[in-house]
Amino acid sequence: MSQKLSILLVEDEENLHEALRLNLELEGYEVTSAYDGAQALEKVASEYFDLIILDVMLPEADGIHVTETIRVRNNEVPILILSAKNNSSDKVLGLKKGADDYMTKPFNLEELLLRVHKLIEKNKKLQDKETVGNTYSFGKNQVDFKAQEAVNKNGEKIQLSKKEAMLLKLLIENKNEVVPREKILQTVWGYNVYPTTRTIDNFILNFRKYFEEDSRNPIYFHSVRGVGYKYTEEN
The missing domain is CATH 3.40.50.2300 (Response regulator)
Structure with missing residues (x-):
C-alpha cells in the first residue's frame, strides 16, 4: 500500500x-x-x-x-x-x-x-527526476540496481543491500544536485520521523569504499554539511 x-x-x-x-x-x-x-x-x-x-x-x-x-x-x-x-x-x-x-x-x-x-x-x-534504467556505469564502476549488485574499478563484484541500491539510484537520478537528508530518509527509509544522519553517513562511506579510487578524496559521493548528500559526475 x-x-x-x-x-x-x-x-x-x-x-x-x-x-x-x-x-x-x-x-x-x-x-x-x-x-x-x-x-x-x-x-x-x-x-x-x-x-x-x-x-x-x-x-x-x-x-x-x-x-x-x-x-x-x-x-x-x-x-x-x-x-x-x-x-x-x-x-x-x-x-x-x-x-x-x-x-x-x-x-x-x-x-x-x-x-x-x-x-x-x-x-x-x-x-520525479529523469529516472535511470536498471543498470548504470560511472568511471570504471557498473551498477545493476535490479540485481542489487555492482562491479567496481578492480572488477570485484559487490552485493548491495536493498537500501544501498535505492540510495545509490536516488543520488544518481539527482546527479550534481544536493539531495536533502529529509528526502533521502523519506524515499529510502520511508520514515516520517527520522533516525540520525549517521545512518546515511555510513552508507556514503560504504559507497566511497566500493567505488572511489581514493575514499578519502571522493570524486563521486559527497556530504554537504547540514543539508544533504550529492553524487557528482562530470558531464
Missing part, C-alpha cells in the same frame, strides 16, 4: 483547524497539527511533509516568517498560505517569501482541497 500523503496544518483558530483537519483526513491525507509558528518550524525540522497549510496570523512567529525560514533551510515543500487579510500587498509578500499559493478567508472548502491536490501533484512531478 502506498504511503499516505502528509500535510502539516498550521492554524491557531481551533474551530477552523478542526474543520480543515477533518476534511483533509476524509480526503485520505495524514494531518499533523501545529497551532503556532514556533511549533510549525519544529515539526518541519523533524518530519517530512508533502504540503504545509499555513495561516498568516499566528502566535510566536507569523506565517510569513515561517515561510521564509523554511525556504532559507532549502526545504522546497509546497506552502499554501491562508490569510484573513484581503489586500494584495500581503499576498505579494507571502508569495515573494516563498509561498506557492495564497487563499483569503473565508474560502470555499472544495477550492482549498482542489488547490491542495494540485500543489502536491505539481511538486511530485518536479521531484
